[in-house]
Amino acid sequence: MKLQVALDTLSLEAALQLLEKIEPFVDIVEVGTPFIIEEGLKPVREIKKRYPNMTVLADVKIIDGASIEAKSAFEAGADIVTVVGLANEQTIKDTIDCARMYQKEVLVDFIAANVSSLAKRLEPLGADYFCVHTAVDVQGQEAGPLAELITLKKSVSIKTAVAGGVRLDSIEEIAKQHPDILIVGSAITNADDPQMVASRMKDIISGCSS
Numbered sequence: 001m002k003l004q005v006a007l008d009t010l011s012l013e014a015a016l017q018l019l020e021k022i023e024p025f026v027d028i029v030e031v032g033t034p035f036i037i038e039e040g041l042k043p044v045r046e047i048k049k050r051y052p053n054m055t056v057l058a059d060v061k062i063i064d065g066a067s068i069e070a071k072s073a074f075e076a077g078a079d080i081v082t083v084v085g086l087a088n089e090q091t092i093k094d095t096i097d098c099a100r101m102y103q104k105e106v107l108v109d110f111i112a113a114n115v116s117s118l119a120k121r122l123e124p125l126g127a128d129y130f131c132v133h134t135a136v137d138v139q140g141q142e143a144g145p146l147a148e149l150i151t152l153k154k155s156v157s158i159k160t161a162v163a164g165g166v167r168l169d170s171i172e173e174i175a176k177q178h179p180d181i182l183i184v185g186s187a188i189t190n191a192d193d194p195q196m197v198a199s200r201m202k203d204i205i206s207g208c209s210s
């Protein structure tokens, strides 16, 4: 199980300062969608330059124009790009084809989707990860992603990821389901002590891995 930190709302300078503190505890750094809207792919380039061995995910949430958008993200240094599961199948296929050309990976984001039926339909396309995701806009109104993760794992045998409001007090229950990637944004980036939160989360994940 890997811990992915989602950098969504920080400036590039603040993101780099945060990474200096938490880098030992995270396996994947996500350059989040709001960050990319603000800064373009510059954070992907900068983070890859500073941490060449770190896996960098560009959360471009591709929904159309996959070949162009995935190429840009991979050229900038992304190891994984995201595509929206509710996109046309052709878009998801084009994202995967582009990833294969660069020998990189694709995470399909099931945000706002009916996980079970869509996951079964998309599994044959050959993406690397399927991610259940409780959208920021409905966090607090809807249940977190745990139930969807359980459904996803029963539906397909592809590697899984989970995102959306994961916190220190909920991560253990989620980790017990053994997703391949646990994605945490604001619980780390908005914490008074992000290093402590990232370190405790990493410990919890390690405890559930053994």
Ligand SMILES: O=C([C@H](O)CO)[C@H](O)[C@H](O)COP(=O)(O)O
Pocket (backbone or CB within 6 Å): 006, 007, 008, 032, 033, 034, 059, 134, 135, 136, 163, 164, 165, 166, 183, 184, 185, 186, 187
């Ligand atoms: O992908 C995300 C969201 O759609 C905003 O772009 C977040 O990175 C993801 O939800 C993780 O953030 P938290 O929910 O704050 O943990």
